[in-house]
Amino acid sequence: MEKYALTVQRISLVAIVNLLVAFSGVILLPILTKTLPITGYGSWALISTTIVLVPTLTSLGLRGAMIRFLAASKDKRNTQEVFYSLAFIVLAASSVASGLFFLFDKLIAASLFNNDITTALILPLNIFFGCLNLFIVDFFRAFQQAKKYSAITFLQAYAQVALVALFVLLGYGLTGAVIGLLLEQLCVFFVCIYLILVQIGFGVPKFVHTREHLAFGLPLVPGDVSFWIANSSDRYLIGILLGIAAVGYYSPAYTLGSTIILVSSALTVLLPSVLAKHYDEGSMEDVRTIMRYSLKYYAGIAIPCTFAVSVLSKPLLTILSTPQIAANGYLVTPLVAAGALLLGAYQLIVLVVMLKKKTAFIGGVWIVSAALNFGGNLILIPYLGIVGAAFTTLLAFLLAFVLTTVYSLRQFKFDVNTGFILKSVSVSILISIFLLLWNPAGLFNVFLSITLAAGVYLGILFALQGFTVQEIRFFSSIFKELVMRTA
Numbered sequence: 001m002e003k004y005a006l007t008v009q010r011i012s013l014v015a016i017v018n019l020l021v022a023f024s025g026v027i028l029l030p031i032l033t034k035t036l037p038i039t040g041y042g043s044w045a046l047i048s049t050t051i052v053l054v055p056t057l058t059s060l061g062l063r064g065a066m067i068r069f070l071a072a073s074k075d076k077r078n079t080q081e082v083f084y085s086l087a088f089i090v091l092a093a094s095s096v097a098s099g100l101f102f103l104f105d106k107l108i109a110a111s112l113f114n115n116d117i118t119t120a121l122i123l124p125l126n127i128f129f130g131c132l133n134l135f136i137v138d139f140f141r142a143f144q145q146a147k148k149y150s151a152i153t154f155l156q157a158y159a160q161v162a163l164v165a166l167f168v169l170l171g172y173g174l175t176g177a178v179i180g181l182l183l184e185q186l187c188v189f190f191v192c193i194y195l196i197l198v199q200i201g202f203g204v205p206k207f208v209h210t211r212e213h214l215a216f217g218l219p220l221v222p223g224d225v226s227f228w229i230a231n232s233s234d235r236y237l238i239g240i241l242l243g244i245a246a247v248g249y250y251s252p253a254y255t256l257g258s259t260i261i262l263v264s265s266a267l268t269v270l271l272p273s274v275l276a277k278h279y280d281e282g283s284m285e286d287v288r289t290i291m292r293y294s295l296k297y298y299a300g301i302a303i304p305c306t307f308a309v310s311v312l313s314k315p316l317l318t319i320l321s322t323p324q325i326a327a328n329g330y331l332v333t334p335l336v337a338a339g340a341l342l343l344g345a346y347q348l349i350v351l352v353v354m355l356k357k358k359t360a361f362i363g364g365v366w367i368v369s370a371a372l373n374f375g376g377n378l379i380l381i382p383y384l385g386i387v388g389a390a391f392t393t394l395l396a397f398l399l400a401f402v403l404t405t406v407y408s409l410r411q412f413k414f415d416v417n418t419g420f421i422l423k424s425v426s427v428s429i430l431i432s433i434f435l436l437l438w439n440p441a442g443l444f445n446v447f448l449s450i451t452l453a454a455g456v457y458l459g460i461l462f463a464l465q466g467f468t469v470q471e472i473r474f475f476s477s478i479f480k481e482l483v484m485r486t487a
Helices: 002-035 038-058 062-070 076-103 105-112 117-142 146-200 210-217 220-242 244-258 261-268 271-280 284-311 313-320 323-329 332-355 359-384 386-411 418-438 443-463 469-486
Strands: none
Touching: 002 038, 002 146, 002 244, 002 313, 038 076, 038 117, 038 146, 038 220, 038 244, 062 076, 062 117, 062 210, 076 105, 076 117, 076 146, 076 210, 105 117, 117 146, 220 244, 220 359, 220 386, 244 284, 244 313, 244 323, 244 332, 244 386, 261 284, 261 332, 271 284, 271 332, 284 313, 284 332, 284 418, 284 443, 313 323, 313 332, 313 443, 332 359, 332 386, 359 386, 418 443
16 A cells, blocks of 8 residues: 555545535534524525536536646646636636626525625626636646645635634625625635746647547536536525525535535545546556545545434534524434435546546436436425425435446446445444434533544444554554644
8 A cells, every 4th residue: 555655645635624624614604604694694505506506617527627638747838738728718608607697686686685786796706706716726636736735725715714704793794705705715816826827837828629628528517517406406496495594494404414525525636636647557456446445435434424413413503503403404414414425425436437538427427316306306395395305415416326336337347345334334323323322412512422433433343354454554654744744
């Protein structure tokens, strides 16, 4: 495993930053839910959802193309040509999208913000810089620059917390939150542009390979949009069918359950470029080894976290939001957490499809999953409320996971560590029973129960030889070296 030490160090750094980023969301959640009215928080959730959707459309799949085609690039002129050609296209698409939101500002204000025209006018600016930031931040992923990427991600998270919280606590409400978000977007944009100019300078795009890049990226767009439908459209449908207040109850529970996805995101930030490099160099055994260990450690962390978050949903939501939100939303968290567990596994397994450049398949999977999710929401939300929305999300992610796993293993064989996964699930059931019997309440008791449960889980899994002494020594040495380098 020593030959992968540098890759593990980079991924470990990203994992640590992801935990800090997740904690930033924990900080902001109670500030917003305890300060804004439930309808105001519901509107904020819809704003956040919109700022995810539009960049997904305007990127035209070119983020994936940049990572795939720059992973092994060593020529500065080629790097300039690829980056600036793709960036220009994203800039043009972002300008069109933002312009449309400006044109329909009154309609948006009436639909989402209780006729708050100021908030509706600031939203397009957030969307514009959100589109650009989503693309340019991935430049550092493409070159596996873990420190820069981690620093920018940290800046995004905590600048947003500080600025949004500042304006909300000063009494500016939802409009203040949107202003704080815009200032954060501007800060990240200028930092990224400066770092990129220092690294590669400026180049005039000639669009030499644009056709090839679009051929790779455009088939990803239907999948990206369909993924958004499966992952986020439920908030719009809840708002339409049940009202904005229901979105306010649903979103904190959804946010808590979806934290599981952070485990896979620590891996998928750098793995696409790492795997692409090994694959293009013909090192297939390295690809298999990295996939095997990535799935193993993802499962080892994500499975017990899913069980723990599900069991402790109500006390955690009470701490992070309000008793009213916890009472209305605690049943949502287990369903979303299970879906997030499957989605995280999908995000790792689908990397095989990306290596094979079979991007049309990804689009097809998410079109089918989105249709299931959207149709299921229309049927179940009127009868089961927000729990119905969470259930259809789980079904959509389950379908995407199953289809992608079957297809990927046909394309490229690798060990998925079934034995280890069964051990992890078995031990996770035991710690869930432990947490249910304890039934902790309050911050101290919840923290203590999670700490003890984690210790019990690791101890039993080690006794079952889920982890070897060699693996523990390897990761211990990696962690020590990482601490020394970042100190």
